[in-house]
Amino acid sequence: HEAVIDFRDKFSDGWGTTYQVERAGFDQRLVEAATAQGARVDFGVTVTAFRPDTQRPCLTYLDEDGQETPLTARFVLDASGYGRVLARLLALGRDPRLEPRMALFSHVEDHIHDPTFDRDKILIGVHPEHASLWYWLIPFSHGRASVGVVGDAETLTAQGNAAEQRWQRLVDAEPRFRALLRDARPIRPVASLQGYSADVTRLHGPGYALLGNAGEFLDPVFSSGVTIALRSAHQAAPLVERQLRGDGVDWQHEFERPLRQGIETFRAFVDAWYDGRLPAIIFHDAHPASLKRMISSVLAGYAWDTANPFVSAARRRLTTLAELCGHVPAASGDST
Template sequence: MDIVETTDIAIIGAGPAGAAAAAWLARDGWSVQVLERQHFPRFSIGESLLPQCMVYLEQCGLLESAQAGEFQAKNGAAFCHRTRYAAIDFRDKFSPGPGTTWQVERADFDQRLIEGARRAGAQVHFGVSVTGFHPHPQRPRLQLEDEQGRRHELDARFVLDASGYGRVLARLEKLDRPSSLAPRTALFTHVEDHIEAAEHDREKILIGIHPQDATTWYWLIPFRSGQASVGVVTAPDRADAAGDSDDQRLWNLLRQEPRFSRLLNHAQPRREVQRIGGYSADIERLHGPGFAILGNAGEFLDPVFSSGVTIALDSALRAAPLVKQQLEGQAIDWDTSFERPLRQGIATFRAFVDAWYDERLQRIIFHDRQPERIRQMIASVLAGYAWDQDNPFVSASKRRLDSLAEHCYLDQGN
């Protein structure tokens, strides 16, 4: 097997993490090759961004590329459960930074980002799979195969894995470890929503809670031009019991939530219902000799707070400067400079995900007498500012959530 070429940085995956890292490093003058198994544009979920993403897109030089998509504006999140409704406005938050973002069809969004990285100087190869990896502190090597079955090898000075759910290096290096989160199933599709209800706010993701099962929840993500992403997340057995096909299961479950049933009464599907399960994942470590692992290729929590793209971009913009420094001869402690701080933010999101499924956070969100300062701190985390250590709900997430949930419980006379 001949080595056909070399590069400074090889990046596995052309999604948001791969595009951001590629753009940053290519703009800095490094040779970058992005290796993507699929062809773009391609469908993906994770369509409701968080405002923190806007900071990262600007840092890597891809904000203008994304702005050209003229995506649906997003300024917050709304929640409904039976007759209750609560909205959180990300513009009214504790942490500095943008308070608005977009809701995007990922096929278009991801295509714009990777083309922006290509314009910055990165080479992008679609239809190429990574079949093997040899880690090395100075010269890691990837084994590649194209769609015609041709195999070759690529030497790099550093490898970044941004392969998302493909989890290429986690698999090849046997770094996977079981997630502590319960297994769940997501059913989802795109629709022409035909929503005419005056109370429906298209600038917010709507998250609904099943009337009888608070661990089953729904999303409605409006796009521009009257389209939307709709889905449900539930236990695998509840999903299976809801119908004879995934299409039937999704729509039967959607009809069980009153507001979603009313809003989507005239919706027309644009694509087949899709299903993913067992998506939560964890990893032993996020770096090794000559490589680092970004975004969902490392740890993925849950889609409930749309944290996936935020974590992906944070990891890319955290790793790229360290790669530059290492290739310039500096000694980098990847554990201290990359893995620990990245996992701190992930831990904040995890605390909120845990609090959602055990209903502490639901109790907080629907409490109607929330102090303004507390509401702003919660809004900041849900807007993606999960690394702001000045926010007590970041620096002491679990303790603060426990205390606030108990206060809300007692305040409601329980």
């Protein structure tokens, strides 16, 4: 089965396109933009302690020379991503409520010659035998691409002793990926990431707030991590500005609660992807275009548009639609 999802054809208003860029260059542009606005950026430092406080929160950091320095601020935003600095220091972590999975990924000179391949689109594939194991192929400029595979650790590690061997065997197992990437040449070692899903008991506290992956990360599918990171920053920035002016801010009501509403919508879609409900919907060829536009909106990142029925009641509507598309839930205790 094949299906095309065009994010421009969606229920919610807003952008329907974006850029596919390599992460290193993207991060560098963010740093340069921040410094251009007057931010000071220090590299090679490790935050070793944090003292929350409503007025003067204080960090302690260690530089590359082993020198420890206290840093007192008026407010702290943790955008440390997978490092999850404050979540670790304050023991905020909790069960992410998602099955532990593993990702293998690399960048390649793809040498794709197929004239039907559209470099303006991301290609997602599904393993022909393991339905919960999926692939991404994200084309970049200059003939490069990111290629990854995600699944349960047991299935992925059974493919070989080294990450490179596992990645290559899995890519070769998906017919379209094997054909497209037959001449591909990896330009960086295959990376392995396991147990990446994370959640915290709270996204804010006295004098601090957690942004993006520093607080919660679900799964690479749908690129929800980037959306949550940008959304959390967009919500937090005006609240910090108000707080620094001395205005009262209800961080639970104005930041955490609305942010988690969208995260829970993404969580419903992630769960539906892995248990087969969402693939049954996506690959069905007869559902109304209006429903497809609603689902497209969520996958495009509009998980906070409560006018969309697949946001306001995501789990119930996904289950109902999947049943109408012929999806049969796995029997209780079935691990497939």
